[in-house]
Structures are given as structure tokens and as C-alpha cells.
Amino acid sequence: MSNNNQNTIYPLIDSPAYVLEENRLIANLEKLSRVRDEAGIEIILALKAFAMWSEFPLIGRYLNGATASSLYEAKLIAEEMKTLAHVYAPVFHSDEIEELAKVSQTIVFNSVQEYHSHGPEFLRYRSDMEFGLRVNPGYSEIETDLYNPAAIGSRLGIPSLTELPQGVTGLHMHALCENNSFTFERVLQSFEHRFAHLLPHIHWVNFGGGHLITQADYDIPHLINVLKSFKQRYPHLKVILEPGSAIAWQTGFLKASVLDIVETPVQKILILDVSFTAHMPDCLEMPYNPAIRKANYGSEGKFVYQLGGMSCLAGDQLGPYSFERAMDIGDEIIFEDMIHYTMVKTTMFNGVRHPDIGKIDVDGNYHLIRRFNYSDFKQRLS
Numbered sequence: 001m002s003n004n005n006q007n008t009i010y011p012l013i014d015s016p017a018y019v020l021e022e023n024r025l026i027a028n029l030e031k032l033s034r035v036r037d038e039a040g041i042e043i044i045l046a047l048k049a050f051a052m053w054s055e056f057p058l059i060g061r062y063l064n065g066a067t068a069s070s071l072y073e074a075k076l077i078a079e080e081m082k083t084l085a086h087v088y089a090p091v092f093h094s095d096e097i098e099e100l101a102k103v104s105q106t107i108v109f110n111s112v113q114e115y116h117s118h119g120p121e122f123l124r125y126r127s128d129m130e131f132g133l134r135v136n137p138g139y140s141e142i143e144t145d146l147y148n149p150a151a152i153g154s155r156l157g158i159p160s161l162t163e164l165p166q167g168v169t170g171l172h173m174h175a176l177c178e179n180n181s182f183t184f185e186r187v188l189q190s191f192e193h194r195f196a197h198l199l200p201h202i203h204w205v206n207f208g209g210g211h212l213i214t215q216a217d218y219d220i221p222h223l224i225n226v227l228k229s230f231k232q233r234y235p236h237l238k239v240i241l242e243p244g245s246a247i248a249w250q251t252g253f254l255k256a257s258v259l260d261i262v263e264t265p266v267q268k269i270l271i272l273d274v275s276f277t278a279h280m281p282d283c284l285e286m287p288y289n290p291a292i293r294k295a296n297y298g299s300e301g302k303f304v305y306q307l308g309g310m311s312c313l314a315g316d317q318l319g320p321y322s323f324e325r326a327m328d329i330g331d332e333i334i335f336e337d338m339i340h341y342t343m344v345k346t347t348m349f350n351g352v353r354h355p356d357i358g359k360i361d362v363d364g365n366y367h368l369i370r371r372f373n374y375s376d377f378k379q380r381l382s
């Protein structure tokens with residue numbers, strides 16, 4: 001639905017749509033590639049956060065490739081970034097090994113047993129495959145357990161290891177989530193405390209994602225110092241970071257529209273052409289209240305509304321939000337920072353229409369990249 005309402009900021013963009021702002025993505029990539037060069041490390045994109053593959057050629061010009069959590073992500077990296085993937089998955093299926101070997105350069109296993117059961121098979125299909133093990137540093141500063149890979153009893157990563165199996169050349173850890181360099185420093189201390197004895201025997205370490213390097217107040221010089229001093233202690237090691245959020249952090253919005261306004265005895269509800277559960281699931285899972293342009297979260301103010309999703313799930317709603325003016329049917333709602341962990345997590349629950357995917361290029365022109373239709377819904381079912 002396009003909109004000529006005078007309050008509309010983006011009249012030329014049909015609603016609903018995820019809209020990437022390419023100049024913001026480039027600004028993030030420039031920051032990340034400076035860190036990479038100054039610290040002397042490699043930075044790869046974690047697809048789980050952002051897999052808008054039409055941008056992969058651009059990302060590939062700034063970063064060292066990408067990391068996958070599955071065969072399909074690895075294939076997407078090979079096809080659209082034209083490079084071999086790093087892959088970590090909590091478990092591998094034996095019937096996917098041959099295909100994975102064709103599109104991957106590095107495989108990280110979650111247990112020694114997984115390495116022993118699949119490593120030899122990977123080597124049959126790619127003799128120069130690199131193998132790593134995911135270890136758990138046993139320390140993190142993440143409040144929500146849903147996102148805490150180092151919570152007590154976590155299944156992710158080996159908590160202690162006296163020696164490395166033959167053929168393993170790297171260690172991987174991931175215990176950050178939207179954290180800063182000071183938290184990383186403390187996680188690194190714990191990692192070294194547990195695993196320093198293994199480091200002389202490997203060639204590379206991957207310090208995972210969760211480094212929110214592109215957030216405005218992130219202390220980049222401190223991160224570079226932490227990385228450089230690690231490299232001084234272990235000059236033989238190649239160091240890799242694999243952030244996801246940091247690449248797509250604040251690089252665009254979800255444009256939605258008000259389709260109806262429902263008044264109940266206790267609240268007014270704007271019924272939208274998007275769904276929180278289907279299109280912004282982290283709002284309900286985490287949970288968090290996204291920023292909305294020209295509105296504030298909370299019930300202070302004259303024009304306060306709850307926001308209702310278009311699915312029939314009772315909890316598909318968020319709010320209240322206070323707007324600058326009374327809202328009407330047809331008004332635009334701009335959800336900020338809706339590019340990472342959105343498109344990759346959407347569903348067509350209830351058969352709801354999936355928002356378009358588009359971008360605003362560096363010259364300010366909007367391009368519709370993908371529109372979804374009935375056959376996208378049907379093809380996932382049988």
C-alpha cells in the first residue's frame with residue numbers, strides 16, 4: 001500500500017517493507033575494515049544475523065568472507081559472496097557432509113565426538129579442510145538466558161579439554177551478545193585461563209560474534225589494544241571475529257502502516273500491516289520495545305496507542321507508544337533498526353503477507369528488491 005498522506009516520510013515506498021539504507025551499511029563496513037586492518041585480524045559476517053544476499057558483493061569488498069550455521073547458509077555464501085564458508089553448527093547431518101565440503105573451508109565442531117564422526121568424511125571430499133572445536137569460556141555478561149551461550153549447563157562449546165585431537169588446527173568461542181570490548185576482555189581472560197595450554201598447538205582462533213563494534217559509544221581503540229596484546233602473547237595465531245549484528249546495526253527500518261484502529265475500554269490499538277511474531281520476533285522473544293520514529297515508548301502523552309500485529313495470535317502486540325499526534329488509518333509507522341535478526345527470522349505464520357525487501361541506495365533512490373507472494377507461502381508447505 002503506498003501512501004500520499006502529508007505526514008508520510010517515505011511516500012514512494014510501498015508498505016510493508018524492510019528498507020536497508022546502503023550508506024549506513026557502508027559506514028559500518030568501513031569501521032569494521034579499519035578495525036580489521038589496524039588490529040591485524042580477519043572479520044567475517046555471521047549470516048544468522050543478516051543474510052540479505054543482494055548486499056554480499058558489497059560486503060565481500062570490505063570483509064574477509066562469512067560464517068554459516070548450516071548447509072543452506074554455507075551455499076548462499078558460496079553462491080553470492082563467491083567465497084568458501086566458515087561453518088559452525090551444534091551438530092552436523094551425515095547426509096549433508098559432501099555438499100558442505102564443496103562450499104566450506106573451515107568446519108567447527110561442537111564436540112570431540114562430532115569431530116571424530118564427521119572429520120574423516122569431510123576430508124574425503126576436501127583434503128585441505130580446516131577443523132576447529134568450539135570451546136566454552138565459562139564466562140559471559142548476558143542477562144537473557146535465551147541469548148547466553150555460556151549459561152550454566154550450556155550445550156554450546158566444550159567446557160574443558162586437556163588435549164586436542166590430531167587434525168584440529170583452531171579453536172572457536174562465542175560468548176558475547178551486543179557486548180563491548182571490556183566484556184570481551186574479561187571473556188578472553190576466562191578463555192585463556194581455561195584453554196591457554198592448547199594455544200601453542202593451533203594456528204587460528206575465532207572469537208565469535210556479539211562484538212557491537214559499530215555502536216556509537218563502542219571503544220574501538222580499546223578493542224584494538226586487546227586484540228594486539230593477545231597477538232603479542234600468541235604471535236603465531238590468526239585471529240578471526242565473526243560479528244553479525246555489528247554489520248547491519250542501525251542500517252535501516254521496517255515501514256508499516258495503520259490498517260485499522262480498535263478501541264477497547266482500556267486502550268486504543270493501531271492494527272498494522274505487519275506482525276510482531278512473524279516479522280519482528282525478537283520484540284516478543286527478547287523481549288524489547290523497538291524505537292519508532294516520531295513516537296516514544298510509554299504511556300506519557302496525549303496520543304497513546306497499543307500496536308497490534310496482523311496475525312490472530314493474542315500476544316502479537318506491543319506498546320504502549322505515545323505519538324506526536326492523533327493517528328489515522330493509512331498512517332505510516334517506521335520501526336527503527338529492523339535489519340539485523342529480522343529478515344532472517346521471519347515466518348509466514350497465519351499466511352500473513354511478508355514485507356517487501358528494498359534498499360535506499362547511496363544516491364537516495366529506493367529500489368524494491370524482493371516482493372513475496374502466495375507461492376512463497378505455499379512452497380514451504382505440502
Ligand SMILES: Cc1ncc(COP(=O)(O)O)c(C=O)c1O
Pocket residue numbers: 046048049088174176177178208209210211242243244245246
Ligand atoms: C557462533 C556465533 N557466531 C556469531 C554470532 C553472531 O553474533 P552477533 O550477531 O551478536 O554479532 C552468533 C550469534 O548467535 C553465534 O552464535
